[in-house]
Amino acid sequence: MEKLIACCGLDCSVCDARNATIQNDDDLRKATAEKWQKMYNAPDITPETINCTGCRVEGVKFSHCLQCEIRKCADTKGYVTCGECPELDGCQIVAGVHKFMPEALQNLKHLN
Numbered sequence: 001m002e003k004l005i006a007c008c009g010l011d012c013s014v015c016d017a018r019n020a021t022i023q024n025d026d027d028l029r030k031a032t033a034e035k036w037q038k039m040y041n042a043p044d045i046t047p048e049t050i051n052c053t054g055c056r057v058e059g060v061k062f063s064h065c066l067q068c069e070i071r072k073c074a075d076t077k078g079y080v081t082c083g084e085c086p087e088l089d090g091c092q093i094v095a096g097v098h099k100f101m102p103e104a105l106q107n108l109k110h111l112n
């Protein structure tokens with residue numbers, strides 16, 4: 001379970017991209033692409049791009065998560081997640097996620 005908490009604290013186990021990948025479910029890929037296109041105003045998100053095993057799990061990554069600044073930052077600093085970082089409480093990078101998904105911050109706090 002803990003392996004499925006992303007660097008930012010999001011729970012990859014409930015992510016539609018991961019579930020579509022694990023279940024190889026093309027209907028869920030299509031529905032997720034349509035939802036995320038609107039949500040993120042990102043026309044480049046097509047059903048074919050909906051493939052991801054999870055932020056910290058071996059395997060394919062959704063393109064936006066592969067390029068994620070939070071993931072890169074934690075990796076560069078040698079942390080498994082932002083939960084290990086002493087700068088977490090004031091960090092403006094990860095705050096962008098926690099503003100909309102406060103449960104992600106709680107997930108990080110529970111990892112420690």
Ligand code: SF4
Pocket residue numbers: 006010011012013015016017018052053054055056061062065
């Ligand atoms: S890393 Fe993958 S599984 Fe986790 S939130 Fe991003 S797209 Fe979903």
Ligand code: SF4
Pocket residue numbers: 069070073074077079081082085086087088091092093094
């Ligand atoms: S500086 Fe911010 S984004 Fe980088 S590892 Fe620390 S909490 Fe995460």
